Amino acid sequence: MSKVGSSLYTRLHGIFKAAPIATVKPPKFKSQIKSKKLVNKAKESSASSASVGDGVESSNVAEKTKSTDLTKKVEKFKRSCETESFRQTHGLYSAFIRRLREAKKFSVIDEVLQHQKKYEDIKSENFVIRIMLLYGYSGMPEHAHKLFDEMPELNCERTIKSFNALLSAYVNSRKVDEAMKVFKELPEKLGMTPDIVTYNTMIKALCRKGSMEEILSILEETEKNGIEPDMITFNTLLEEFYRRDLFAEGDRIWDLMKSKNLVPNIRSYNSRVRGLTRNKKFADGIDLMDVMRTEGISPDAHTYNAFITGYRGDENLEEALKWYDEMKEKRLIPDSVTYCLLIPLVCKKGELDRAVEISEEAIRRKVLSRPNMFRPVIERLVSEGKIEKATQIVKDGKLQSYFRSYLPDLSAGKEKTSSSPAASSPVEADLLEDEESDD
DNA sequence: CTAGGGTTAG
Incomplete structure (x- = not known):
């Protein structure tokens, strides 16, 4: 009867003790791959001139052309910002900034984002939040922090919401320790009360770090402050456990979530499906899909992509294509992940015609965010x-x-292809050139 | 403002 004493913290503590996350290797991160490369200090300059890797000569002329090209685009973007509707369209900002980030044009990113202070919107907390997040996606959380500090003088209201955005900027930049630092210091200093978003963001950060002890301590604090862990809290944990193949522990968290009257949703299921298919437990994955349907949850593109990912690992083209076909039968829209998985595989298997066909389909569907x-x-x-x-x-x-x-x-035919003349706004079309907003 | 999948090779 007396479950009173068994707080969430206590119960999770039991689960976590069974599975110290920190001792389990997470899937390889590219940062680790990079650091290995650094050991190999034979050619240290090669990194800076990140040429695409084809023509060895990237002549100065080409470089010049490129940079003036960029300057033009930046100017065009700034001009577009004069329009309020443009400023309110998030996708246009994130797409443009992502391009700059991929090109490692960080000073340009700062220039474009600083430019936003010119507009009245900067007095709106939500607008500032967007900018801080864009800094975060670009790995520039210090810039986000500076903007956060400036909010009062910009006459912008500053609540826990913008603090959470700052926190996210750090987390998205993989600066977990820095996130922890501001989490511990700032709210108190500014008289803000952390909310569930704050805690969920920190839990995400600590999952990334793999520090079970710290996750527990955050959960304890959450509870102590009378805040109930929610769907996002649990799904964050589930994703992390299944990602590390800790099925037994993940399943216990699953049960715990249900005991809190939180009904597992599509994301909960997909986390588990991914864990299964990554381990080639395809039959179990299919069973789980049946359970989902029984619970009234329809598998989505992520579910199918989990299977395609699994079979891609085995280079099992036949099965991959089977799932891809079924996905379309179910009227689910393949996305950039689907095509990223499929097109290279089909090609590798020598089915060039099929690869062309699927490529054309991807283009028709405007899935172009991963040109590689x-x-x-x-x-x-x-x-x-x-x-x-x-x-x-x-x-x-x-x-x-x-x-x-x-x-x-x-280059000769750099004119507009006759296919798509100015669809909507010519400015936007040109800025986005080969853009997609599916992720 | 918080939870997803994949990607990059010589």
Whole structure:
């Protein structure tokens, strides 16, 4: 009867003790791969001039062209910002900033974001939050912090919401220790009360770090302050445990969640499905899909992608395609992950025609955020002398900037392809060139 | 403002 004494903290403590996360290796991160490279200090300069890796000579002329190109785009973006509706369109900002981030143009990012202070919007907390998050996605949390500090003088209201955004900026930049530092110091200093979002953000950070002890301490604090862990709290934990193949412990958290009257949702299920398919337990995955349906939850594109991912690992094209076909049968929209998985695999298996077909479908659906997925197809087409087809794909997908080296003639036809003249606003169309907003 | 999948090779 007396479950009174068994707080959430206590119960999780039992689960966690059974599975000290910190001792389990998480899937490899690219940062680790990089650091290995650093050991190999044979060529230290090669990193800075991150050429695309094809033509060895990146002539000065090309560099120049590129940078003036960029300057023009930045100017154009700033001009677009004059329009209120443009400023309110989040996707346009994140897409543009993502481009800059991929090109490692951090000073340009700062320039563009600083520019936003010119507008009245800067008095709106939500607008400032967006900018802080954009800094965070770009790995520039110090800039977000500076903006946070400036909010009062910008006449912008500053609540726990913007603090949470600052915290996210640190976490998204993988600066977990710094996140912890501001979490411990700032709210108190500013007279703010952490809310469930604050705690969930910290739990996410500590999952990333793999520190079970610290997760527990956050949970304890959450409870102590009378805040109930919610769906997001539990799904964050579930994702982490299943990602580390800790099924037994994950399942116990699952039960704990249900005992709190939180009904597992599509994300809970997908976390588990991913864990299963990554371990080639496809039959179990299928069973779980049946359970989902019984519970009234329809599998979505993420669910299917989990299977495609699993089979891709085995280079099992047949099964991968089977799941892909079923996904479409169910009227689910394949996304960039689907195509990123599928197109290179199909290509590798020598099914060039099928790869072309799927590529064209991706382009038709405007799934263009990861242009590298088309690389094997373009390479293959070019090496087989099918220049015309390759050119058509590149043009249809507006991928010229990525594949110019394969198809030098593209520069000649830099005009607009007759296919899509100014659809909506010419400014926006040009800025986004080959853009997608699916992630 | 907080929870997802994948990606990058010579």
